Amino acid sequence: RSLHGCWTCRVRRKKCDELHPLCSNCTGLNLSCDGYGPRPAWLDGGVLEKSQAVRIKRIVKQTIKRRSRNLSGPVPFPEISTLPTALPTSSVSSEEDSTSESVVCSTTSGIDIPMSWDPSYNACRSFCRNEAALLMHYLDQAFYSRDRFVAFGSDRLYTQFPFHNSSANGTGRGWLLTLLTGDETIYFATLAFSQYHRDSKFSRKRPSLFENLRPSERVDYYIFALKELQLRLGEAHTWIGSEGMLRSIKALACILQFVFLEVFSSNSSSDWSVHLRAATALLPPLVQTRDHFAIELLLGAFLWLDILAHVSTRAKLSSQFNHEVLLERGNIQLERLFGCKNWAMLLIFKVSQLDNWKRECEENRKLNVAELVRQGVKIEAALNQGLAGILSQNTSQMRTSSNFTPEDQCSAITEVFALAALTYLHVVVSGAHPDQPEINDSVARAMDALGALRDRKLLARVVWPACVTGCMVSEDKQNTFRDLVAVECFAQGVLGTLPQAHEIVEHCWKEREAGAGNCEWFSAVKSIGLHLPL
Template identity: 25%
Template sequence: MDITLSRGHRPNSTIRSSNGCWTCRLRRKKCDENRPEKPEWMDGGVRQEEMGERLKREVKENAHLRREFRAVHISNDLPETTAPGSLDDLEPRPDPSIVRLQRGTDCTFLRKDGRNSVPFGRPCTVLITFYLENLFPFLFPFYSPSPLEGGRSWILEMMISSPVVKQATLCQSSYFFALSQENANHHAIWEMVLAQTQDAFGILRQSLQVINSSSIKEHLHGAVRIMASIMQIQRFVVTILCFDNCQTHLNAGLALFKQILESINAVESEGIVSCFNAVVNHLGPSTRIEYAQDIYIQSAEQAAFRFSSALLIFDDIIASTVLQDQPKLYDYYRCLLSDINGTGPLINLEAVVGCQNWVLLHICEISALDGWKKQCKGAGNLDVIELVRRATAIKGPLEAHLIRLESEPLASAQGGSSLLDSFNINNHQQSKLPVSQSRLATRVWAHAALLYLTIVVSGWQPASVEVRYHVGRVIDLLTHEISPAALLRTMVWSFCVAGRLAEPEQEAHFRRMVLTLQPPTVFGTIRKALEIMENVWKDRDTSNSASRDLATCFKSQGDLVLLV
């Protein structure tokens, strides 16, 4: 049979029902005739034309959602192998011990069109709500986007529209939800975690195969969702102290981020700022809030891209201190994190991780300096004077920033002046935490950065006056000013840097901060940091302590220990 002819021929196509709903008749679409009533806007005039255009616009704006969902499911039929050097190479490879997830759960759903979907099953709905209301605020306590900008609604939208994001978040939610049960079987929980993580990897692989089959620009929304999922999985495995694949996850996210930036314009010719803005614009259009004076907020993909980019950059910087080399995308960060045009940086790390951009930019520079020093020592041509000169150029601005920050009064949240203030009056975390505590957290990071710089230049000198000062300030801030104490998990790298340089009489302070955080399974990275610190304290008087550096302490643990 001729396929072209068969597509054009429909039995009884000349017989048209007059019982279809008015919306479908307006769009000239086949109707199930469940809603034949005539709406008030169907006046045959201007209002009808406006509604027709609006319906067409909405269908067009959501076309990418339908394409991605179909692509992910169609990819089940794709071959397992793809060309070398393709996006499929970004797939994080799971542990061989990971078992398959049992099928038959009621957490699946089907996309019907850009706006409608079959509802989640009840268990899935509970887990998603648990994630949004409890787990996400715990993992990212500084991330409190304004409700008038859409708040965290983009996370829910991403879960509904993307199987990739949904599975990545369900892994985390089901694990912590199960742990919250007092009589939980921890062995069974662990098996469940491994199974669900494997399922998430499978969906990621399928999605990457689809993107690989064509230009990444054609699947830009899907690529952003994959990047968001990679960062979700990265955070999850770090939280449960599984560092085996940290490097793989990070490399995957960084490679995908770079390809996303390069998908619109050439970075070299257009510049990083232009490319980033072009990607954000392409991920639109912004969502129009009707009945609210035509307010527009960023799309879910735009919000996800900014949020995931911040996490990716943060992880890249922290990993560089362990790997003793400059961050992978070091050349990008000056443009992305600096306020070049006076309108604010493209990526605001303080809003996501609680540390202002300038500190992490200085940590970037210190890790690059450490990498340069390592390279020179390996070649036998280290110029100590040049090392000191470069370090001084970093230390001056870093100390100046810190002094300025310490001299500023801590701002307190203002309440009662608007309806939103009334909504947040009892929500301390939502209304006050980002205003006051992020500045205190930034100070902790700055003191740790100065300690890091001292180690790179002068080696392991825990008894020096400067080192003892900065360690003491970190202890004071974490013990007396940072609140709640659980925020320590967002500063675990700084905590570990300061703790390893602690004097014997200061060790008890660091142990106490860790032991007060319960249960241990929720604060695993902090306990991992204490384990590293204990190993350093135990070897304090050995002959090789003088040659110790920051990277050596981390590398003694084997895999890339990403304390984020």
């Protein structure tokens, strides 16, 4: 054996071919080649080295086993931290991407994450036709639309991040392609999500999560990614330094794909909550990192899902970071991902905290009504101030204009969320009574805002506000609300939780008609068992 081989081959006690920059023995086995430079941090002669040796043996065993079954996984793909940096223009045919240069982003933690790869690198050779098609479907139609200014009639509203604009950061989608193909857990989790998204788009009815699939397709993708993720999370306590940060990024990206798959397929099992809890442990080092758009996107997605899960089902919020601080410090902009401005989501979070405080005080029989009202007045003033700002932009005129920009769309979505927050606040302070003047008023305003949305497909982006509004509609306005949402709820290829929100609303009405005087969306969700982030 050569004394100048890569560090990974030395640990394995295998002969290294000493190819640069990456040893082909490692890449051929889907291993992270640690190269020929300084001694890696994990090579400490102790716990970290033993853990890495176990991990290497497991990956080699899995790769050989998969090959023996003739499965065409993305082998070999190097680790994200070892990919060279140049993007083949044929890989992602987008005007905004083809002009972007190779980029290496440095985080404040000293981590360099390559944003694109070398077209001469032979790792690309292992795509099978179906996986390549699914990967391109994800990049072009499931992650977000290439054209940010596409008309609302398109399917952009059924993407994960409909308001994301990759050209804004100047890197195109090279970083995303690198992330997806640089780690098999993210890769297979993404294929599972992409296949569901593609099947739903072209089916007459929305398929269940694993309906009518060959065993080699979505189920295998999902199960393989899940098993590998579980093994990796079991080693998370050994992740340190820059390498540990990269592993946390990849694990969080994989977990979020699982959660999005559960939400888009409206799977009300508890899996999504298990995934969110698993992600919580990965957050502390990422929260400290600023000015890195990939991390900001992942944290923004987690924030969004965590808060929506809490205000939809009262699922426990993550305690690993301060939601208010992240929403206020400005580097995470939810409107650039989901169309809702930070201030509205921050106030929704504050209403939920007031709700939690009230319920805890009631359980201990120590509720201070004056303090409840005082805090409610503060939040209401902030909501009204934000809504006044939207009104000053003359959004009603923009909704009827042919020039309806993404900024206008964000204002319309934010308005609906803020009005639902106002209704939620009144429910917390006054109780779930639709005939209360303040609830009646905020519901009427929210229904006007929902009705003024230019395209019915926009309802897919405002499911939680629509559910809150619908549950608090007075009896004389129930048919009007049905007319607002029914067509889109049962449209062909609809993705997400809008049909489930409609079911929650109808159940709430029936409960109230039967004499349940204080019924709202939380009690309806619990009653019918639809535990989903709306």
